[in-house]
Amino acid sequence: MQFPILTKHIFGDAPYSNGENSLIKRINPQSLTDKRKESLVTALSVGAVFIVLAAIYFVNLPNSLFDAIIKFFNSLILAQVPGTSFSLPAPAVPTVHILLYNSAFEFCIGLGIIEIALLTVRIMLHSPISKKAETIGNLVFWLGASFLAITYLVNMTIISEWFVFWAGIILLGGFSLVARAFILLAKR
Numbered sequence: 001m002q003f004p005i006l007t008k009h010i011f012g013d014a015p016y017s018n019g020e021n022s023l024i025k026r027i028n029p030q031s032l033t034d035k036r037k038e039s040l041v042t043a044l045s046v047g048a049v050f051i052v053l054a055a056i057y058f059v060n061l062p063n064s065l066f067d068a069i070i071k072f073f074n075s076l077i078l079a080q081v082p083g084t085s086f087s088l089p090a091p092a093v094p095t096v097h098i099l100l101y102n103s104a105f106e107f108c109i110g111l112g113i114i115e116i117a118l119l120t121v122r123i124m125l126h127s128p129i130s131k132k133a134e135t136i137g138n139l140v141f142w143l144g145a146s147f148l149a150i151t152y153l154v155n156m157t158i159i160s161e162w163f164v165f166w167a168g169i170i171l172l173g174g175f176s177l178v179a180r181a182f183i184l185l186a187k188r
Contacts (some may be wrong), residue, residue: 036127045118052110056103068100082160091161094153101153106144115139129187137180144172 057065072091079090091097120136152165 002158011080028165034128038126038131041118041125041127041131044070044121046115048114048117051109052107056106056110059106060099061105063099065099065103068097068103072097072100077160079162081163087176088163090159094156094162095107095157098154101149105146105149105154108142108149112143115142133180133183133187136183140174140179141172144175147170148172 075092075096076089077092078087082085117136117139119139121132122132123134148165148168152161152168156162156165
């Protein structure tokens with residue numbers, strides 16, 4: 001069964017002399033419009049995130065990651081943040097959830113690798129500097145989050161380090177914005 005309207009829309013109707021259609025021409029990065037380049041990069045990044053999620057799930061397949069998440073949320077209690085009078089949610093026994101923390105670390109590393117690949121693609125496709133700066137900011141955040149996850153979640157033994165992790169995540173959000181701003185300012 002053929003779909004002439006769909007194939008005409010996707011592949012175009014301008015055949016080359018050897019019978020090939022314009023899809024091959026559109027794959028060439030120089031012939032893509034900026035909007036299509038960015039749409040392609042976005043589609044690749046979304047697909048890569050799902051691949052990372054699937055990989056993390058299958059790496060942890062002998063253990064039920066879903067059950068670990070349920071146990072984690074069921075173990076949350078209100079704990080006092082050290083040095084303050086605030087109480088925030090924290091796991092009752094932080095060391096019990098190592099499988100979940102390792103998965104978070106793997107996810108952060110996976111997204112950091114995706115951001116490195118996206119930065120490479122954005123440089124090759126001559127993306128706008130704002131998109132490159134956004135990718136660098138994301139790279140700083142995800143690689144920093146992976147460092148914090150392995151340092152304060154996987155290796156933690158006391159509940160106060162749980163709060164240090166979240167303070168570090170907030171700082172990483174700021175560092176990410178600063179890195180993005182430096183790239184944008186350097187270009188001007």
